[in-house]
Amino acid sequence: MTWQGPGRPLQAVAVPGVRLQRGDALVRVDLATICDSDVHTVTGRRPGATPCVLGHEQVGRVVDADPHARSVDGRRLLPGMRVVWSVVVACGRCVECHRGLPQACASLERHGHAAVRRSWELGGGFASHVHVRRGAAVVVVDDDAVPDEVLAPASCAVATAAEAVHRASSLLALAAGGAAAEALRGQVVVVSGAGARGLAATAMATQAGARVVVVEASECRRLLACRFGAAAVADPGESRGPLSLARALAQVDRSGRHRTVALETSGSSAAVALLVDTVGVGGVVVLAGPVAPGAAVPVLPERVERGLLTLTGVHDYAPASLVAAVAFVSEQRHRYPFAELVEHVVPLEQLDDALRLASAPGAPVRVGVRPGGVGGR
Incomplete structure (x- = not known):
């Protein structure tokens, strides 16, 4: 089925044969x-x-x-x-x-x-x-x-999530001089978005020993995130109350010293600024959402420098x-x-x-x- 452009119906095309090249x-x-x-x-x-x-x-x-x-x-x-x-x-x-x-x-x-x-x-x-x-x-x-x-x-979706989790683990391990496989153990990971990428990243980070907080607007997907290992969930539209991110983070990390990783998987520009403000000193923010044109993201250089933050992207x-x-x-x-x-x-x-x-x-x-x-x- 061939796509012809936005708003146009797909067309079925018959391909009588395929000529394989070397390695195909x-x-x-x-x-x-x-x-x-x-x-x-x-x-x-x-x-x-x-x-x-x-x-x-x-x-x-x-x-x-x-x-x-x-x-x-x-x-x-x-x-x-x-x-x-x-x-x-x-x-x-x-x-x-x-x-x-x-x-x-x-x-x-x-x-x-x-x-x-x-x-x-x-x-x-x-x-x-x-x-x-x-x-x-x-x-x-x-x-x-x-x-x-x-x-x-x-x-x-899952391979991109694996790349994002690996990137975060490797950067934490590099800073601490430890092994990437153990870098997330005991840490708090904030995942923005509970689509396929976010849910896969949640499961992978949980399996690696992290406590994961998922930020997602949909109630159904917040419930699904819990089944994928989320220790707490938050609604990005709530600034206070039981579904606020602050409340969710307090549930899993009262000291605030373990909030080291944030994974943006939704493609939301607004979420990027939120995650940069959420991670603690020496934290890593990985952008791994679907790629599409979006709004500019206001990130203060002072916040990145004083916070010793690493902001990195994953594509494929x-x-x-x-x-x-x-x-x-x-x-x-x-x-x-x-x-x-x-x-x-x-x-x-x-x-x-x-x-x-x-x-x-x-x-x-x-x-x-x-x-x-x-x-x-």
């Missing part, structure tokens, strides 16, 4: 999910190439692969393998790639974002098949018991974060209700309706799109 694979999509950035594109909040096969959160099975196609752990990709793959297609040779920043590759291309062209007609997940390009990180899922609904969001992720995301949702799916994030699943033929549902006020955390119907595998 063809994957049959089992389930794709609609990401916030897909919503921003179709509603015109962010620019997008046209015509384009959108969709970059998905899980599927290899149906064909070039002999040189490999997973991130070096396995040759073979028909029948169940896989999750990255948004980013990186060259692996440029300065940015060598710095460990493939998401900033000098010749970057992105699944689900590129315009349809002769050599790459099936670039996105809202299709029966995806042409996964060499340079993408591909993770093989060996456990067939993990539901599609758990795995599909791993390739964007490195391959290690995709590996971590797939492992986390697979291993922790019984502890945290990842499968329930995909509240509705519709056939691919109803993608227009699915996008409208995902764009509506009070939308589900994720809407799933399944080629060939909704029966599942």
Whole structure:
């Protein structure tokens, strides 16, 4: 299904065949999910190439692969393998790639974002098949018991959350001279937004030993955040009372000395200023929300300097974060209700309706799109 631009209906396009290049694979999509950035594109909040096969959160099975196609752990990709793959297609040779920043590759291309062209007609997940390009990180899922609904969001929302939590942990460890794996233990982490990214980050930080406070306007999502491990929740619209952020922080950290990390996952400019004011001395603020044009953020240099704060951004992720995301949702799916994030699943033929549902006020955390119907595998 190709997107033609804001306000225009999607068009079904038949692709009679795909010519795989060295290192490429063809994957049959089992389930794709609609990401916030897909919503921003179709509603015109962010620019997008046209015509384009959108969709970059998905899980599927290899149906064909070039002999040189490999997973991130070096396995040759073979028909029948169940896989999750990255948004980013990186060259692996440029300065940015060598710095460990493939998401900033000098010749970057992105699944689900590129315009349809002769050599790459099936670039996105809202299709029966995806042409996964060499340079993408591909993770093989060996456990067939993990539901599609758990795995599909791993390739964007959960992997981005993993990147954000890793960034915060690494910066804290760097300052303290300790191990990143233990950096969050006993700390207070404030997460702005209880969408898929925020909920995944909440679960990951909780699992790492942190006490997490989630700031979210929706009551339903605040309740969901508690099921993902939040120790307390707050409403950003409340400046005082039981749902204020001050009250929530007092519940988990009366001394105020452990408020070291804040993760912005909602894409809200107002939330950035709030989080900068919330973290304590030596704190880390990570911006990891959906990327779209927004208002300028007033941040006082004095607050950053005197507070010894680190303000950093995450856009997409490195391959290690995709590996971590797939492992986390697979291993922790019984502890945290990842499968329930995909509240509705519709056939691919109803993608227009699915996008409208995902764009509506009070939308589900994720809407799933399944080629060939909704029966599942």
